[in-house]
Amino acid sequence: MVRTAVRTAPETLPTASLDPAGATPMMAQYIEIKAANPDCLLFYRMGDFYELFFGDAEIASRALGIVLTKRGRHGGAEIPMCGVPVDRADDYLSRLIALGNRVAVCEQTEDPAEAKRRGPKSVVRREVVRLVTPGTITEDRLLDPASANLLLAIGRRKTGEGATAYGLAAIDISTGRFSLSEVSGGDLAGAIARHDPREIVLSEAIHADPALARIWQESRAAIVPLAQAELEPAAAERRVREQYGVSTLDGFGNFTRAEIQAAGTGLLYIARTQLAARAPLSVPTREEAGSTLAIDAATRANLELTRTLSGERTGSLLDTIDRTVTANGARLLAERLAGPLTDLGRIAERHETVAYLAEDHALRRAIRETLARAPDLARALSRVGLGRSGPRDLAAIRDGLMAAAGLGAVLIQAGTVTAELAAIAEALGAADPDLADTLQRALADELPLSRRDGGFVRAGYSEEVDEARLLGQDSRKVVAALQARYAEETGCRTLRIKHNNLLGYFIEVPQSVGEACLKGLQREFVHRQTMVDAMRFTSVELGDLERKISGASERALALESAIFEELAGRIVEQSSKTAQVAEALAAIDVAASNAELAVELDWRRPEVDDSLAFAIIGGRHPVVEAALRRAGEPFIANDCDLSGETRGRIRLITGPNMGGKSTFLRQNALIAVLAQMGAFVPAASARIGRVDRLFSRVGAADDLARGQSTFMVEMVETAAILNQATRRSLVILDEIGRGTATFDGLSIAWACLEHLHEANACRALFATHFHELTALGDRLARLDNATLKVAEHRDGVVFLHEVVPGIAERSYGLQVARLAGLPASVVTRAGAILKSLEKAERGRPARAKIDDLPLFAALAPPPPPEPPAEDPLATLLDAIDPDALTPREALDALYQLKRERAEKR
Known part of the structure; x- marks a missing residue:
């Protein structure tokens, strides 16, 4: 479910009510795909643009500030449309996701030429390749490097005492992090605030619970309820087993039913959003109850731990203490600040490491200088596992592994270190050293963003790639030589051999000399096209050369793509060890950051x-x-x-x-x-x-x-x-x-x-x-x-x-x-x-003092009030019957009242 409602203008039709009957083939395809993804904005690929139609277009136009146009009519109304360029789609996606929207990315899965062969009205096949939601982003350009991007799944169970316990599955598919925990109902809001998720997925029954309505209202995350029928306990456990290819979860730990339900809910949602891609998640770890300092949501806000009351990181405690030099370290620091420990042994281990690094200035400096060269290893590894990586992700893994090897050498040279540093040094050495060496030999110094661009394999790594590239480079020289020969034979010095995607290679001469060139040729030219100011030709020789050039370029790109798949496969095989390296790099970065902070500001060990x-x-x-x-x-x-x-x-x-x-x-x-x-x-x-x-x-x-x-x-x-x-x-x-x-x-x-x-x-x-x-x-x-x-x-x-x-x-x-x-x-x-x-x-008369009141523990019901003292004047007045008095008796009664009044004074 999307929290942003679809609003449409009166003259347009909401997409959900559209009937593909009577629509053009392309629009019928769009309506069919949109119907399968009703809760998402549909990015529909058309050439170099992602187009949005109907209600989606109106939402995107308002959110992105782009022009809303029209494209044809359907059902008697104009079709609203807007679009974003494919090469800038990530910028627009980030803005839509920040507003809580979910986006279905629909790509062309067929060559347009193939569609044309099926008939003039055939439409290029398109499929939704992924759903982009706030909690399932993996692209660097859509993520905050210093913040985790958590999806939080929630399950629940009844305890033996009749209370309700809630299972939490915190999943970050951008790094593979996966942790489980269970909290009581009273601690649920605080636990959600601690994780600070971007998206929360849960059953419709939990979402509809009136006792929890305030939590969902106050949450900054997008809330996604799922049908209860899909989240049965048996199905949840099966999903977890299938994710890790095991027959039982006993080897992972003793999880509660609520935790397993939460894990299954999260995995179901990830499978739906990632479609064919399998998220490379770490084995789930269980956080024991009471292992972290419990801090409720109001206290976190009041103390401004990770963000200020206005929602900014600048000015928070996290911003003040952060001296990390890696993105992974910055995320771990935020996680530790959000969940301080209660285990005295682990607290002492961390303090011991900070003290050691604070004292050894040379070691701390060497660690931080080495870490500064380490890219975001965890997120690059996740993209490789999801099949969404590019050459620069492979380079990030190469550089991260090389930094880890360098840090391991630094720690070995340091000799005796703390228990935490020793464990970090061991984890840094877990990765296969041959993998970093292979990546170093295989990848060029300058890398493209996408592997489709080619040119990322280093010269000398593959003889086949080098041969294909050489043919392509030599062919350019051959084309230049052929152009010079044709110009000499025709006597036309303005003759050029050019290339475009429609005609391929062709010979072009100015219109004014085109006929003269034809008469001067000693071989057969074939006329291709007449322009306003030029004529275009081809020749058998030029056609043969084009086929050779085209084959060489395609072959080189195919060979590079195969090498990319081979390298990515090796990385996936080593993913668990590489993930350990990423965690170790983050841990030592946080330790060195805290030591740097202590030295810089004269902070002391508690x-x-x-x-x-x-x-x-x-x-x-x-x-x-x-x-x-x-x-x-x-x-x-x-x-x-x-x-x-x-x-x-x-x-x-x-x-x-x-x-x-x-x-x-x-x-x-x-x-x-x-x-x-x-x-x-x-x-x-x-x-x-x-x-x-x-x-x-x-x-x-x-x-x-x-x-x-x-x-x-x-x-x-x-x-x-x-x-x-x-x-x-x-x-x-x-x-x-x-x-x-x-x-x-x-x-x-x-x-x-x-x-x-x-x-x-x-x-x-x-x-x-x-x-x-x-x-x-x-x-x-x-x-x-x-x-x-x-x-x-x-x-x-x-x-x-x-x-x-x-x-x-x-x-x-x-x-x-x-x-x-x-x-x-x-x-x-x-x-x-x-x-x-x-x-x-x-x-005023003295009021009762605090000293006169009993303490909280001794409070008792107040004593009955005392009756008021008798008033003589009131007694005399009560005894007088004015109707029975003579004038003389009335005067005597008045004097008596005055005497009583004088005596009372």
Whole structure:
């Protein structure tokens, strides 16, 4: 299913309703092929153009900004048409795919000359050779080199407890990556956000589940539901077995039913889009539950890990830390940042490698210089496996293997290295060295884009190719000699022997001397064509020469094509070993990148252990520090200790806006992410007890499309944190409750803080402007207060961005408003109003203090209200019956009430 609806103008017909009856043969063919691919835009090959008709043409015209024209009529209406040149099709495809469209590429599979032999009304045979969708792209020009292009397939099953588990199959056919995992329903959105797929394929039943509707609405990926009948468990397992030619999946691992269903769904979709081509996928690997740091979608967005809130890579954490020199390494770095580890052994291995390379400058430099010459080996290998490669892909594999051999030599020369580097060195040596040597000898220095262009086999590699080429080169000399002889014999110095695709070789003379040339000939010329200013002839001798030349060129191209197939076949045979080399190149690139980053920015090795510690000395925000460095300004480092069992597990932070609270919160979360992905961190030192889940509620945003206000979004995200955070989790919360009325917000923030302390018992940073909450520092055992230092100067304020123990006395809102540029009259008026409100507040009876209320864990129903004290005046009034009183008695009653009133005063 395509998410872009087909819209047609009133005077046109939608393609789905077209009847081929009555159409021209060519248009009847188009309608038939389109009917077989109703959910795709059809690129219909006509000569040097891909043409689109009817509704497809209107969609493409709007999306690509190209002219919409007309071609004939059908069903009484004009046929809309637009087209794109074949040699620029990739540019247009990329734009269509970026908008979520799917494109069926229909090629001519027959020589037009063959069609003509069948009859004057015969149409050239055409077939759809592939479907291009966002998640199944393989062409370099359509792909982002630094980003994976994932297709995510989803399956599900019921667990023994009655809950639902979802299987995820993450497939990148541009590199062959294939991984499986299973998550609970509550973690599905976070897992999808971690993979960041371009396209999601799933059953119609899963797609129609109302509990998941919000996930599909929020996804940036194209969503493709498939019929449930095609995704039965038995069929899914059979597809996986057939993909790898095995009778059982036991040798691959212990997969769940949901994971197998997801794998089968992904393979079914790939088979449909790739048609005859078989995607060369690696053996699926299984990610164990809990093997990566769980980060939900909201937290990923808030922390801007791989892209900013506006969707850009520039300005994200990934952009700040990326020092990789290969495309494959850049993709692996993004993958590791998206899924930090929880396995302490693997984290320590990565840190050890970074430390080793950071210390050995010469080795790191040699590695990076060698890697800089390595092309994208993984994607070139995938294109060869799919049969879509060209000579430059073979050269990429050659250069990648040669770079791997060079790196292996560098690591061997280095001697004792870390366990990770030793494993990388072993993988680099897995490829057949003869393959790189053969490719080096076979491929020329200058290579064409397509093998159809020929000329990519190096001279001297094949005697047959050299002979065919020599004949072609010599024939050009023969043609020149024949032209000179004909010119001399005819006496026509302007005689030329030319060539075009229609006539082949021919003799051309100016019209003014054509007859004279004919009279002067000593041999027979055959007249071919008379032009306005020229006459064309041929001869038996020229015809014989043309046949020799044509045969030589075709033979040379056929021989080169055979050599290409032979080389590609050898590469496919070695594909599993070459894939290991590609993975090793990416891994060492990431390690060297992290080491380069650590040396360049003075980042330090963190200690990640199994405790509940969180002690950061001199921590810094990597992205903010980079921005300040570019501006020539320093970053103020701050400590953060959430390690205490008795104090300090939760840090309540008060202070002014612009004081740095949000930066402080985020930087500590980012330090945890960097540490567990295996990188060094921006701090003087860091000890972090392994974090299992990371939660962030920072900033304000609404979701008007779903009718959710800023406060509703805030509460939804806060609810997810309070319901899921564990003792090992790290939580950062900023300004909870500020989106509603003051007392409502204060009450919610207070209750959330107590819940984090008593129920979740997690490590947390809680920033607030509700200064009343600071009183909880005396009552919650593991809560400490901290504030951001501020210096007042005259009527202004200087933010020192330094976190210190204590409580903020003021929020400095007026000073921030003045800095923001509010009119002076508004700031002055606000100051007067503030003084008035503060005075009124001081004049009210004292309200109940936080100290008077029980803690979260001890909350009980409120006691019944006490009856009001008896009022003497009310008693006297109740005893008086005005209708029974004489004037004298009424006057006495009035005096008595006045005496009671005076005594009460």
